[in-house]
Amino acid sequence: MYSLAVSDIINARTIEIVTKALGLEDLRTGRHARRDERGLRVDTLIVEKLWLAEIRPAFMNPACLAFFLTDKQQFAVFAIKEEPAARLFGPIEGDWIRPIARVMQHLDVWSANGGISLDGISYSLFTETRDAQFALCFTTPHVDSLKNLEEILLRLAERVSASDTTNTASSLSERTTRWCA
Numbered sequence: 129m130y131s132l133a134v135s136d137i138i139n140a141r142t143i144e145i146v147t148k149a150l151g152l153e154d155l156r157t158g159r160h161a162r163r164d165e166r167g168l169r170v171d172t173l174i175v176e177k178l179w180l181a182e183i184r185p186a187f188m189n190p191a192c193l194a195f196f197l198t199d200k201q202q203f204a205v206f207a208i209k210e211e212p213a214a215r216l217f218g219p220i221e222g223d224w225i226r227p228i229a230r231v232m233q234h235l236d237v238w239s240a241n242g243g244i245s246l247d248g249i250s251y252s253l254f255t256e257t258r259d260a261q262f263a264l265c266f267t268t269p270h271v272d273s274l275k276n277l278e279e280i281l282l283r284l285a286e287r288v289s290a291s292d293t294t295n296t297a298s299s300l301s302e303r304t305t306r307w308c309a
Contacts, residue, residue, distance in 0.1 A: 134156070151170060181251060228280060
C-alpha cells in the first residue's frame, strides 16, 4: 500500500522548520523521541493526530499552521517559509481537531464553478491519524465546502495569532483576510 508523506503536499523548507520547532525527527503519527538542538533525547511522545495547512497568499511568503495531538498534550505551530524559526504554541487547550474533522466530513471536491483564480490564496492540507492520511490542495474556493474549510483554517489562525506575542501570526492573519473577502 502506498503511504502519503507530508512532503508530498507541504513545502520541504516548511516541514523542516515545523519539525525543528517540535523537536521531532519527522512529521508523522506514532512514537517519537524528542530531541533538543544538540540532538540529545529530551523525552518521548506519541503523536496521535496531526494536520498541517500551508497557506499561500498571492505575493506573500507561504505560511504553515500545524496542529499535533499527542498522548500528553496538544501543540500548534506557526511558521513562515522564509523565516528561520517557527513559533511553537503549547501545550494548548481547546478543541483544534474537531473543527477540521467536521468540515472534512462534508467536503465536496467534485463540484466546480468553472472559474479561474488569477490572484488570491491557495492551500495545501495534510492530515494524518493512526487510521488514515489525507491530502488536499485548492485555490481561492468557490464551492461551499471548500469555503467552509478556508474559514475554519483562518479562524484557527486567528486563535493562534491571539496568543502570539511576536505578531508573526497576526501579520499573516491580517493580510490573508483581504484575499478571503
